[in-house]
Amino acid sequence: MSGYRPRTKLELAQRVAMxxxxxxxxxxxxxxxxxVANHLPADRDVILQSENGILGMGPAPSEGDEDFDLINAGxxxxxxxxxxxxFHHADSFAMMRGGHLDICVLGAFQVSATxxxxxxxxxxxxxxxxxxxxxxxxxxxxxxWVMLDLMTRQGQCKVVDCCTYPLTGIACVSRIYxxxxxxxxxxxxxxxxxxxxxxDHAELVRLVGLPIRR
Amino acid sequence: MIDKIxxxxxxxxxxxxxxxxxxxxxxxxxxxxxxLIQALISQGARELTVVNNNAGNGDTGLAALLAAGRVRKIxxxxxxxxxxxxxxxxxRSGKIELELVPQGNLxxxxxxxxxxxxxxxxxxxxxxxxxxxxxxxxxxxxxIQGRSYxxxxxxxxxxxxxxxxxGDRWGNLTYRKAARNFxxxxxxxxxxxxxxxxxxxxxxxxxxxxxxxxxxxVSKIVPIERVxxxxxxxxxxxxxx
Numbered sequence: 001m002s003g004y005r006p007r008t009k010l011e012l013a014q015r016v017a018m019x020x021x022x023x024x025x026x027x028x029x030x031x032x033x034x035x036v037a038n039h040l041p042a043d044r045d046v047i048l049q050s051e052n053g054i055l056g057m058g059p060a061p062s063e064g065d066e067d068f069d070l071i072n073a074g075x076x077x078x079x080x081x082x083x084x085x086x087f088h089h090a091d092s093f094a095m096m097r098g099g100h101l102d103i104c105v106l107g108a109f110q111v112s113a114t115x116x117x118x119x120x121x122x123x124x125x126x127x128x129x130x131x132x133x134x135x136x137x138x139x140x141x142x143x144x145w146v147m148l149d150l151m152t153r154q155g156q157c158k159v160v161d162c163c164t165y166p167l168t169g170i171a172c173v174s175r176i177y178x179x180x181x182x183x184x185x186x187x188x189x190x191x192x193x194x195x196x197x198x199x200d201h202a203e204l205v206r207l208v209g210l211p212i213r214r
Numbered sequence: 215m216i217d218k219i220x221x222x223x224x225x226x227x228x229x230x231x232x233x234x235x236x237x238x239x240x241x242x243x244x245x246x247x248x249x250l251i252q253a254l255i256s257q258g259a260r261e262l263t264v265v266n267n268n269a270g271n272g273d274t275g276l277a278a279l280l281a282a283g284r285v286r287k288i289x290x291x292x293x294x295x296x297x298x299x300x301x302x303x304x305x306r307s308g309k310i311e312l313e314l315v316p317q318g319n320l321x322x323x324x325x326x327x328x329x330x331x332x333x334x335x336x337x338x339x340x341x342x343x344x345x346x347x348x349x350x351x352x353x354x355x356x357x358i359q360g361r362s363y364x365x366x367x368x369x370x371x372x373x374x375x376x377x378x379x380x381g382d383r384w385g386n387l388t389y390r391k392a393a394r395n396f397x398x399x400x401x402x403x404x405x406x407x408x409x410x411x412x413x414x415x416x417x418x419x420x421x422x423x424x425x426x427x428x429x430x431x432v433s434k435i436v437p438i439e440r441v442x443x444x445x446x447x448x449x450x451x452x453x454x455x
Contacts, residue, residue: 069447093318136318
């Protein structure tokens with residue numbers, strides 16, 4: 001057993017942020033991906049989109065300065081950067097579906113080695129389904145990245161051969177950033193991009209249970 | 215003379231029939247036409263189909279309309295929220311029908327209705343559970359130039375209730391920040407659109423380059439005082455959030 005330490009949420013957010021190039025138009029999904037905004041390198045112009053009709057979204061305002069007509073997809077107060085713009089919902093989703101966003105970063109319950117995504121429902125009986133913009137985002141951006149802890153609390157890998165949870169989109173994820181390793185996924189399966197120090201390739205393959213090309 | 219300015223929300227909504235499909239704007243706290251929903255509750259129309267991004271929060275607004283038992287069916291993208299207990303209860307006891315639609319398909323189906331489009335092929339939802347009709351049968355699909363699409367139909371409204379910022383007597387509208395959200399597409403998708411505004415201006419008072427919804431899409435405008443609430447964009451000082 002090799003000795004290694006998983007990336008913290010903050011380190012994972014930094015790892016994702018490092019790969020977002022200058023000039024990119026990006027949508028960050030609700031939850032963990034939202035953290036990426038705090039780690040974008042200051043010397044890069046990255047323009048954030050929010051599904052509810054904002055391009056050029058800025059950070060949360062300070063306490064007392066909130067404007068509840070200016071909120072993000074998670075319904076939290078945000079700000080608008082100079083140069084930002086507002087537009088209506090059909091235009092916002094046309095922006096996604098039309099392939100105009102460079103990157104979207106989403107959370108996931110499961111991702112298959114070939115890039116199928118399951119992130120909107122665990123299919124639990126009696127649960128109330130809710131999808132929001134997940135399906136539009138997953139298939140719309142030029143690149144869809146997923147950000148997750150590789151293993152569930154029960155020790156099952158979230159990167160799978162075939163998703164068992166209801167799908168969000170088919171073959172839509174191109175890259176997986178996890179607390180243990182980063183993978184590209186394609187029709188050929190997983191390719192390793194990087195892994196945390198001290199984690200053997202053999203151990204990573206054992207955890208994932210799938211072939212990982214180097 | 216065209217004068218779309220209504221004396222009150224009650225007057226503007228006097229003729230909403232039972233069984234109507236009502237499009238209601240808003241996303242989170244932003245753009246919810248609270249005063250119009252209140253007036254619809256008082257007006258009493260029943261067996262409504264409501265289209266909104268969500269399914270009501272807390273116990274006011276859309277949640278109050280649901281709690282009053284006026285809504286037969288809701289078409290939305292994200293019903294389940296921390297404070298959607300009214301909807302949750304009705305859904306679990308089988309008292310309300312839910313049509314779950316991916317948010318972009320919802321917006322585009324409304325846009326299609328307003329734009330006279332008979333149906334459209336969208337990549338969103340292909341291969342998922344939401345590419346099924348309410349009866350469980352698969353929706354029509356087609357491969358076009360190597361990509362797979364689902365056929366989706368427009369959502370026409372009998373009535374749209376939306377919140378705008380400023381308007382004139384011809385019905386031209388501007389919005390405020392992200393409170394715009396579904397307002398402009400819903401305005402086009404309904405036969406009868408009512409908008410609240412915080413400011414009424416003279417004709418010519420809105421910059422023609424900045425009008426978002428041209429008056430042709432608007433039936434009535436209801437001027438509403440801007441009080442400092444979250445629904446008006448601002449926090450109400452001293453009031454529990």
